[in-house]
Amino acid sequence: MTEKDLLSALSDVDEGYVEHAATALEGRGGGRRRRILQTVIALAAALCLLIAGTVGVALSVREPDGTATESSSFPLPLLTTPHHSGELSGKQYVSLLEGSSLSTDEAEYPDPVIAYREAYVITARVIEVLPDVYSRTPYAAPDKILRLQVLDVLNGANMPEEIYFLFPAEYMIDFSPYSEIVFAMQQLGIENFLLYNQTDRCVESFSLLFDFWTHPIHTPNGAMIPFTDGTPDLRLWENENWRYGAENALEVLKTYTGKTDCTPEEFKAGIRAQTRYPDCPVRTQASFDFDAARTVFAYVEPYINGTFMQEESDPGDPPLISYIRLINGFRTEERIVMNGEKQTVTDSGVRYTAEDLQSVPDIGALIEILEQKNLTPPHLDTDGLEMRGGQITGWYRKVNGKVYGIVKAEWLFFEPRQRQYYRDDLYFLATPDGTYRKVSREELRSVIGEDHYIDTYPHGSRVEVYE
């Protein structure tokens, strides 16, 4: 048997499967666009490739042009107001190029059935949808925030009576018809969990924020199951964004009760019987009650000394809480880490003072400028390559008492014949004297030192990507 036999035999599979797939695939794309295929490979040659193994194809690499390291500088606004209020200027959400996210090493996500054994599981009612739109980073997809009234706790301890829940804006629905919804959740933050408020263009901190254990984008969406009048309410799945949500939800109901038309009480009993960490406590600040921690909490109190984002370790790992200073929504290297188990505090050794914050290059404004320039990969000949994604990011570094801003544009391409990936990057340095210029990696390192955001792969080389 050959792969051609396999492909051919698929013609005779059950027509019900074919019809279902055809209906699903009609989905969002509308009619198929006619297009002329421009890249073809001889069938015989392709078979030879399969048999003999891949043949190396030299990828032509464009020599960096003479302007890649030009020293020409251009003016750039400086931020002169200490950003204690958390206000942002410049564009928060920038998409440089069309295409999927640059990250290609997506992890496998746990299926909804596992989620209910591992996560915090509650039943709740949505009592408010906050009016603004939020995101986790300047470049993330938009979210809404729900205020939930907790009705029952199936997995977890010390759950507050009300919590905030981060909900992807793309999947937003009217929750009012549903009297009780089961959520399988993870905890995002304790206190001072920062989100970008895209409506008001500022950052806001939230306490006790949760979101889905399994994200709707990846398994839409068995991690949320509504009940109305004592039965599972399938109206939720009428939104086309939840195409497989009904299937996943029914799978969960069947796993825990043996049937799909169970009552909420039967479902709750089933979860309680199978949960792995029934007493996993909701994390609060109380667990970090040592002197050094109290000093840190006072330092990072929202907007007193600036804006800090909080990151925590996962439940089950050693309890760590980190705070990272943001300037104008972009990360700096000022980082403080508290270890609740050892009762210690460590930091990166860098502090941004009020004086530092008086004169900071505005990399938000720089990103807006660059977005108008139609940047292209400087080191790759992209003829014949498919662009898979691109993004633009920025960060700050303090060097010898001065604050520099760095902006990085990066691209990911795919070579279809050899199924290989290639990347390219381009850097701009914004200086405290109110200018910016294009720089090479080497020149950037000469100014700010080694930095893990500066890539090291040789330009033009293949990139290993998880598929």
Add this chain to the structure above:
Amino acid sequence: MDDHAIIALYNARDEQAIAETAHKYGAHCLAIAENILASIRDSEECVNDTWLQTWNSIPPANPHSLRAWLSRVTRNLALNRLAARSADKRAGEHYTTALEELSECIAAPTDTEGEVLRREEAKALAKSLNRFLQTLPTRDRDIFLGRYYFLYSAKEIAQRLGMKENYVRNVLSRTREKLRGHLRKEEFDL
């Protein structure tokens, strides 16, 4: 016009049946043919052959799903046309990369260029594939058939299903692995 009414036209030997079929499913069949043949002209000829074969088959055939029936006819005609082509005419990129991916599912591909799987073996393989498809979650099955039946690219499938492209690729990779195990278990790798 719904499928029942179109089939009724075929049964009544009313040539309007072909016009209605072309109107409703022309783009769908053309897309299948293009993915294999990579030639607008050949694809259009293939689709015309589909209408002719359908006219000659209904009646007595009475398809439950006209779209699935037409998909199969178009697909087979396109694959036959591809096999009959001279070496200097090339296959569609989607078809070729789909072949490469499916080669992972075969433990020991035989060098059978020029040979054709015997009819009984081909039927048995189709039945085995049905058993395999039955084990898949609906979502994964739609993605698998989108790629290897309809020969859409992963990107097109992701766009049509409202998913991330990487998620589609991950599902395809896992499903190919499962298919490999299934074929080994059913002794199709000999």
